[in-house]
Amino acid sequence: MNPQEFLNIASYLYNLSTPQLHTSPEIIRRTHVNRAYYYLYHLARKETIAQLEDKENFHNLPEWLNKDHIHLKEKFRDHKLLRHFYEKLYDETNYDEARKVHHILSRYNIYRILADYHIDTCNPSIGRYRLNFQNPNPQNPSWKELTPPTLQKRGNELVESICNLFSNRLKNEDTTLYTIITKIL
């Protein structure tokens, strides 16, 4: 399945004016936020694996990882590990694209945690940050980041950053990547 489908369902839920069946507007919004995060996570996971396994970028890396029984598809099902990979990459290489990918994933993950776990209140907060699932104010910065066009834009930024990182900046840096991957996996 294509990660785009997560965005499609998130957009559908965002635009759903009359909840169906016995659902409340609050659960629709929470599910919208949850699907929005999964769109970005799956997009990042898919693109990362594709880039790292691309022989145009790396001649030896896929073979080295295979020999070590490191299967990226399996490893990057762990959300924390995918974030940790980009954190480490930024730490070791200093490339801003790695920081950005880590920041996007971490940030939207916070929204998802609020949507999925903080259900005792319809207006969960962290400090002065709030995400009101019952009466959202569209002018509130939180919701501006979750509109379908903004999510699409964020997805494009993720893909662009990942592509630039591996097919440009780190191209042929098999040893650097191998060292980082084996350190964190």
Add this chain to the structure above:
Amino acid sequence: MRKIINDPLADQDIELLSPLSQSDNLYLIKSRGVTRLSRDFTALSYIKTLLQELESESTTNINLNMLNLKREPLIEELKAKIETLLKNNLKIAHIDIEEFKDPESGETQIIVTVPLDPNIEDPFEELDKLHAEIGRFDKALATKIILLPAEPTE
């Protein structure tokens, strides 16, 4: 007490050398030949207690002097650093700093809420620029914090 547990991050068995305290996620572990504390911001404050506990463990065979403890900064240290950096270097006042625990990964993250101009269309873009600036000053700090827009006061 010795126990073998699986570390999903290390993808290999690691030795749990001691259940170090009642607090969450706090273990002294041995992985890839290195003895260290589990990844937890709060770990440092427990080191003393842990070492005392370990010293009384007759079954442990690790040499405490050889412990390679990976020091994670205390959350309070990080908060002070963030405040100094944002207020003094980046001239941003009125920030709030909160700890936030991910219920799935167990990670503690630091959330910094920053007030933004309400007319900004995409708050992420604004805050990402700021995050990149923080990274230029202190790379390690940037990956420890997440910037979120503060709710505007009505």
